[in-house]
Amino acid sequence: MKKSIGEKIFDKFNIIIMAFLCVIFIYPYLNQVAISLNDGADTMLGGITIFPRKFTWVNYEAIIKNQDILRAFVLTALVALIHTGFTVVICLGAAYGAHKKDMPFRNAIIWFLLIPGYIPVGAIPVFILYRHLHLLNNVLVFIIPGMFTFYNMVVIRSYLDGLPDGLEEAAYVEGANEMQILFKIILPLCMPVLATIALWTIVGSWNSWTPTLYYVNDRKLYQLQYVIMQLIKQSETIQKMTTEAAITGTDVSNVQPTSESIKSAAIIFSTLPIVMSYPFLQKYFVKGITVGAVKG
Amino acid sequence: MQSVEKTSAMVRRDRRSVLYRKLNRYKYVYLLMLPAILLTFVLAYLPTLGIVMAFQDYDIIKGIGGSPFVGFDNFIKIFSTPKFLHAIKNTVTYSGVGILFGTWTPIILALLINEITATRFKKLVQTISYLPHFLSWVSVIGILYGIFAINGSFNDIMVAIFGDSYERTNILTDPDNFLGLVFWSNQWKNIGWSSIVYLAAIVGVDQSLYEAATVDGCNKFRQIIHITIPGIFPTIAVLFIMNISGLLASNFEQVFGLQNIFTQEKTEVISTLVYRQGILNGEYSLTTAFGLANGIVSFLLVYTTNLISKKLSGIGLW
Numbered sequence A: 001m002k003k004s005i006g007e008k009i010f011d012k013f014n015i016i017i018m019a020f021l022c023v024i025f026i027y028p029y030l031n032q033v034a035i036s037l038n039d040g041a042d043t044m045l046g047g048i049t050i051f052p053r054k055f056t057w058v059n060y061e062a063i064i065k066n067q068d069i070l071r072a073f074v075l076t077a078l079v080a081l082i083h084t085g086f087t088v089v090i091c092l093g094a095a096y097g098a099h100k101k102d103m104p105f106r107n108a109i110i111w112f113l114l115i116p117g118y119i120p121v122g123a124i125p126v127f128i129l130y131r132h133l134h135l136l137n138n139v140l141v142f143i144i145p146g147m148f149t150f151y152n153m154v155v156i157r158s159y160l161d162g163l164p165d166g167l168e169e170a171a172y173v174e175g176a177n178e179m180q181i182l183f184k185i186i187l188p189l190c191m192p193v194l195a196t197i198a199l200w201t202i203v204g205s206w207n208s209w210t211p212t213l214y215y216v217n218d219r220k221l222y223q224l225q226y227v228i229m230q231l232i233k234q235s236e237t238i239q240k241m242t243t244e245a246a247i248t249g250t251d252v253s254n255v256q257p258t259s260e261s262i263k264s265a266a267i268i269f270s271t272l273p274i275v276m277s278y279p280f281l282q283k284y285f286v287k288g289i290t291v292g293a294v295k296g
Numbered sequence B: 001m002q003s004v005e006k007t008s009a010m011v012r013r014d015r016r017s018v019l020y021r022k023l024n025r026y027k028y029v030y031l032l033m034l035p036a037i038l039l040t041f042v043l044a045y046l047p048t049l050g051i052v053m054a055f056q057d058y059d060i061i062k063g064i065g066g067s068p069f070v071g072f073d074n075f076i077k078i079f080s081t082p083k084f085l086h087a088i089k090n091t092v093t094y095s096g097v098g099i100l101f102g103t104w105t106p107i108i109l110a111l112l113i114n115e116i117t118a119t120r121f122k123k124l125v126q127t128i129s130y131l132p133h134f135l136s137w138v139s140v141i142g143i144l145y146g147i148f149a150i151n152g153s154f155n156d157i158m159v160a161i162f163g164d165s166y167e168r169t170n171i172l173t174d175p176d177n178f179l180g181l182v183f184w185s186n187q188w189k190n191i192g193w194s195s196i197v198y199l200a201a202i203v204g205v206d207q208s209l210y211e212a213a214t215v216d217g218c219n220k221f222r223q224i225i226h227i228t229i230p231g232i233f234p235t236i237a238v239l240f241i242m243n244i245s246g247l248l249a250s251n252f253e254q255v256f257g258l259q260n261i262f263t264q265e266k267t268e269v270i271s272t273l274v275y276r277q278g279i280l281n282g283e284y285s286l287t288t289a290f291g292l293a294n295g296i297v298s299f300l301l302v303y304t305t306n307l308i309s310k311k312l313s314g315i316g317l318w
Helices: A004-034 A057-066 A067-099 A106-116 A123-132 A150-161 A167-173 A180-188 A191-207 A210-215 A224-248 A260-295 B010-023 B027-055 B074-079 B080-101 B103-112 B121-136 B135-148 B152-161 B175-203 B207-215 B220-229 B233-244 B251-257 B270-280 B285-311
Strands: none
Touching: A004 A260, A004 B103, A004 B121, A004 B135, A004 B175, A004 B233, A057 A067, A057 A106, A057 A260, A067 A106, A067 A150, A067 A191, A067 A224, A067 A260, A067 B027, A106 A150, A106 B027, A106 B270, A123 A210, A123 B027, A123 B220, A123 B285, A150 B220, A167 A210, A180 A191, A180 B027, A191 A224, A191 B135, A191 B175, A191 B270, A210 B207, A210 B251, A210 B285, A224 A260, A224 B135, A260 B121, A260 B135, B010 B027, B027 B074, B074 B080, B074 B285, B080 B175, B103 B121, B121 B175, B135 B152, B135 B175, B135 B251, B175 B220, B175 B233, B175 B251, B207 B220, B207 B233, B220 B233, B233 B285, B270 B285
């Protein structure tokens, strides 16, 4: 089929637009990478785009040696792994039950799990509850909430429903019990969807910082993104102080702002696990969303 | 042959034994569902008891049991306090603009991506467009501060376009820019990811319809309007309903992150106000009432939108 001239022009135009968009998506990130690899004093002069002008590893050295950042990095990583492990197991368990159409009271249980999503609660009652449960200033506040979500269950269940019929029934007739069916037959088959859930959960956990904001004030328990957030906000505070000081004439020379470059190094550092694993795991991230959206 | 008639007692006995057999078969599966049930009960049902706080003058020492009941006083207070009303206005504005202008941008992106013929370039564009979605809002905020800094790329570009007379400013410090920042940063972060669902829907449209249209002399643009869009309409409708329910919600991480000392006062939204007044200032009753009102209206929004959509097109969330 021959394309009209109009369509050929459109195709070229489209490529240009897409390329332009790609630049917009990537440039800001590369900009930060460049700043992070650039000498701090030189960065203050401005004008850095995607290449460092005065290359140095010094900023990353400072970040890695910083106790707060290091501790938060390890804590966040461990929490992410533990939280994800439990989440996958619990959501799979619920999905397996939801998938068994023959199981008595199945529908009642599903309704029970679904309803809370539609009841408006608000942040404060949750806060008070956590207080009663001693989850405040407790590392469990990063792990336990969110271990079960109805959405995850629906995604896994849709996948299970899509497996060949009769597999489980045939095994049952052969004398296997439900647990054996789950571990020996279903589990190996649903690895792809479990991988997707695991990836979404681990990224969510890695990027999370609002629980720290709401429920934690012990510095030793800060999540990594929260520490980074403080770094960013702090330099804005200092900027305001310096601006006001210039007007009022006060001396603020003893205030040490975090240099742009160190801030950038911290930001890039905190994104490394995700950005580095992204190209390899991208397809798993994407597959799940279509299952969830189309069937859920 | 003897006719086998069962008495009702026999039928009941049979049904019971089937039930017991099933319960026995699935006994461990119930156990598998137990963690989810317990978690939901403790973390989702129990807090609903806290809704009572909205009608009390909650004292953290006296607890829910001991705090005095004040009826709708908290609600009256909220709707007569400018701060709260302003937060509602901001929330609706930011979300409204986002829904109005942001619903169709991922659709257009999906349509454009779909038209790319070079497969490797297509995959490259898709991969790159999803990447910002996986960065945390903290990272995105940090990147934004970097770009819009006084000596950052944005100002550099502005000077390059408008010449040296352009005055370098950090647009993040002006409250009037907040709406734009919220909208565009959300687009940057999520347009790629949102387009995935639409792309999947587009691919699902019957290809033979396009072939028939081409034979009839329909050009590509008209094909998109008359075949593709109607074809993916169910997806568009469902996602739109889900978006509308977010009219009274804001992305806390995004708004809180973007706010700074220069902009905070004028740009409060419901969720950040609840955080500041509630968690930080301890005004639990007031903010619970605020959150409750918020939640109820959101629910009504979804319910109504779903109803309207079903009446008009038969498509709905449930």
